[in-house]
Amino acid sequence: MNTRQLLSVGIDIGTTTTQVIFSRLELVNRAAVSQVPRYEFIKRDISWQSPVFFTPVDKQGELKEAELEALILAQYRAAGIAPQAVDSGAIIITGESAKTRNARPAVMALSQSLGDFVVASAGPHLESVIAGHGAGAQTLSRQRMCRVLNIDIGGGTRTMPCLTPETSAPPPASTSAAACWKPTLRGAWSTRTRRGSGLSMRCLAPALTPWR
DSSP states (O other): OOEEEEEEEEEEEOSSEEEEEEEEEEEEEOSOTTSOOOEEEEEEEEEEEOOOEEOOBOTTSOBOHHHHHHHHHHHHHHHTOOGGGOOEEEEEEOGGGGGSTTHHHHHHHHHHHHSSOEEEEOOHHHHHHHHHHHTTHHHHHHHHTSOEEOOEEOSSOEEOOEEOSSOBOOOOEEOOOGGGEEEOTTSOEEESSHHHHTSOGGGTOTTOOOOO
16 A cells, blocks of 8 residues: 655634644555545644644734744754655634734735745635634544534634535634734723724623633
C-alpha cells in the first residue's frame, strides 16, 4: 500500500481567540498504478495543541500583525517544530477578524513565514460548514438520514447551518455574538470590534453587568 506521512499545522484566528494545532497525517494512494494518484486520509493524530489565546487586536478592531506573528511563532517553539519542517497547513481567519482591513495581508504574511500553507478567509458559509463537520453534525445527519441543525456561537458571529446527508444548506448568520464588547477593570463596557461599536447595548440587555 502506497502511503505518505505529512506534518500539518492548523491556525485558527477568530474574533476572540487564536489557537495552533500540529497534526501527523497519513495518506494512502487509492488509485491504480496506471492512474493519476488519488490520496485519502487514513489516519490523523494531533501531536501538539496550543492553549487558546486572545486574538491581538487594536482599538480600531484591526489585527496586530507583529504581535500575532510573535504569538504563533512562540507556539512553534513550544512544540519544538521549525517552520521549514511543516509539509502543509491552513490559516483560517473567521468572524470579525476576517472583516478587518488588514486581514488578508496579515494572513498572507504569516503563510509566507510559517510554512507551506493553504490560506482561507472563512465567511459565514465556510465557517458554518467547518463547524458543522467539526462538531459531528454532518456525520450524525448521514447516520440517521435526517437534517441536523448545528448552532455555532463564536466571539463575533454565530451561524446555524442545517446539514443534510448530501450537503449543507446556506446558513442563516448573525453578527452580534458575545465578544463584540468587553468589560473594563472598572466594570464598564467597551467595544472590542467595529460591529460592537455599531450596536447599542440598550437593544440587547438594559440591565447587563459584566462578570467580576
